[in-house]
Amino acid sequence: MTLAASRLPSHPALSPRLPHLPNLAQRQTNMTSSKTIVLEFGGGLEALFSDAKSLSVTPPADIQSLGKLITWVRDHLITARHDMFVSGDALRPGVLVLVNDVDWELEDTVNYRFAGGDRIAFISTLHGG
Amino acid sequence: MVRNCSACGTQRASVKRPKTGAAVCKECFYQQFETEIHDTITSHSLFNRGDRVAIGASGGKDSTVLAYVLSLLNKRHDYGLDLFLLSVDEGITGYRDDSLEAVHKNKVEYDLPLLVVDYRTLYGWTMDEIVSVIGKKSNCTFCGVFRRQALDRGAVQLKADKVATGHNADDMAETVLLNFLRGDFPRLSRCVDAVTGRDSALPRVKPFKYTYEKEIVMYAYFKKLHYFATECIYSPNAYRGYARQFLKDLEAVRPSAILDVIRSAEQLTFPPPGSKDTAMPVQKTCERCGYITSQRLCKACVLTDSLNNGTAADVNRKSRPGRVKNQSEAQVGHAVKAKE
Numbered sequence: 001m002t003l004a005a006s007r008l009p010s011h012p013a014l015s016p017r018l019p020h021l022p023n024l025a026q027r028q029t030n031m032t033s034s035k036t037i038v039l040e041f042g043g044g045l046e047a048l049f050s051d052a053k054s055l056s057v058t059p060p061a062d063i064q065s066l067g068k069l070i071t072w073v074r075d076h077l078i079t080a081r082h083d084m085f086v087s088g089d090a091l092r093p094g095v096l097v098l099v100n101d102v103d104w105e106l107e108d109t110v111n112y113r114f115a116g117g118d119r120i121a122f123i124s125t126l127h128g129g
Numbered sequence: 130m131v132r133n134c135s136a137c138g139t140q141r142a143s144v145k146r147p148k149t150g151a152a153v154c155k156e157c158f159y160q161q162f163e164t165e166i167h168d169t170i171t172s173h174s175l176f177n178r179g180d181r182v183a184i185g186a187s188g189g190k191d192s193t194v195l196a197y198v199l200s201l202l203n204k205r206h207d208y209g210l211d212l213f214l215l216s217v218d219e220g221i222t223g224y225r226d227d228s229l230e231a232v233h234k235n236k237v238e239y240d241l242p243l244l245v246v247d248y249r250t251l252y253g254w255t256m257d258e259i260v261s262v263i264g265k266k267s268n269c270t271f272c273g274v275f276r277r278q279a280l281d282r283g284a285v286q287l288k289a290d291k292v293a294t295g296h297n298a299d300d301m302a303e304t305v306l307l308n309f310l311r312g313d314f315p316r317l318s319r320c321v322d323a324v325t326g327r328d329s330a331l332p333r334v335k336p337f338k339y340t341y342e343k344e345i346v347m348y349a350y351f352k353k354l355h356y357f358a359t360e361c362i363y364s365p366n367a368y369r370g371y372a373r374q375f376l377k378d379l380e381a382v383r384p385s386a387i388l389d390v391i392r393s394a395e396q397l398t399f400p401p402p403g404s405k406d407t408a409m410p411v412q413k414t415c416e417r418c419g420y421i422t423s424q425r426l427c428k429a430c431v432l433t434d435s436l437n438n439g440t441a442a443d444v445n446r447k448s449r450p451g452r453v454k455n456q457s458e459a460q461v462g463h464a465v466k467a468k469e
């Protein structure tokens with residue numbers, strides 16, 4: 001698990017929170033509280049989110065992994081054409097995910113536990129080029 | 130879990146490369162991605178010094194990255210190419226308008242001359258008008274024939290020696306699968322060629338033939354290259370969609386599957402060695418427009434006639450299953466992605 005603090009510098013808006021994360025132990029207990037993250041959409045997925053390229057969201061506290069986040073996004077944020085984003089509970093193959101500009105395949109994919117301030121990009125490769 | 134780049138060892142890895150599974154940082158990813166395309170270009174002799182190359186530009190991800198990378202490599206390795214952007218305006222309101230806007234941005238950003246050829250000027254019909262006559266079924270038949278010829282005509286106007294298209298490894302593998310499912314053996318054996326064009330006026334080259342779609346999209350994302358991503362409003366293209374989905378599922382299990390499919394098709398030759406080459410039709414020129422064809426009139430002229438004399442709806446009906454193979458190979462049978 002990466003410390004949230006190691007990601008925060010790229011998100012200046014959140015840096016004031018830094019002093020309130022005194023140590024790793026404290027952060028473990030904080031993990032039960034909800035976190036605000038930024039979602040980005042590209043490659044045509046914007047159309048599923050009322051053309052929003054990015055959204056700041058705060059999922060409920062029990063949503064902590066990317067896997068759960070995906071079903072939460074499916075159930076709460078998508079307005080149309082769910083099949084472009086998921087197939088069942090899984091992300092549709094051909095949709096790329098980057099966590100703070102890192103391929104989620106290097107971050108344990110659905111098991112990645114996100115931290116407040118994370119920037120998570122979903123980009124479809126499925127549209128014509 | 131922070132992983133370091135397997136190439137430089139110092140930067141944080143950002144991409145897991147599907148070909149190799151290697152974890153690399155952004156800078157090393159750019160370098161490997163560009164070098165591999167350079168290797169495809171040199172090992173397949175895609176270009177000669179002094180070539181005028183028309184880049185088929187749709188405003189989508191592949192052609193946007195292709196224009197960017199070809200400009201870059203042309204300078205870096207001194208290919209000595211004259212590059213042009215060539216776009217086809219099918220006349221599809223709300224679809225092509227937006228994507229052409231993306232191409233106009235590429236023109237400015239990459240400082241490349243742009244030529245747009247359009248269906249109305251070439252054929253007297255826009256796709257919107259064609260669809261209003263024949264409906265949405267099989268309109269891809271018309272669009273595929275028209276686009277292929279439009280690209281050629283634009284390239285001739287540009288005095289180009291070659292057309293470069295953005296077909297990527299996923300497109301190639303998908304085409305292999307489709308030709309396999311159709312039992313189209315002649316096409317199966319040549320659809321993975323890096324240089325094609327026996328039925329076009331000019332050679333078509335595919336610098337991205339070994340480049341994964343995932344990496345093209347990652348590259349565009351990191352480099353902030355802006356492209357247009359929307360399906361054609363007239364073309365759900367379900368059959369191709371199934372092949373695509375199947376490949377994406379395969380790739381999720383075994384990322385090398387895409388290259389494996391391409392490499393397999395490369396091993397095929399048609400006609401079989403030692404047999405007579407009887408299957409390939411003799412190429413002539415269209416009596417009316419001079420375009421390359423194996424018939425008296427080229428497919429575009431036949432289809433334009435059918436629109437002008439009001440029989441297009443019949444062409445449409447006949448090109449449904451059963452007649453597909455002869456009538457409208459160019460896109461129903463011709464499994465080359467409709468892509469500039």
Ligand SMILES: [Zn+2]
Pocket residue numbers: 134135136137138139140153154155156157158
């Ligand atoms: Zn590196």
Ligand SMILES: [Zn+2]
Pocket residue numbers: 415416417418419420426427428429430
């Ligand atoms: Zn003709």
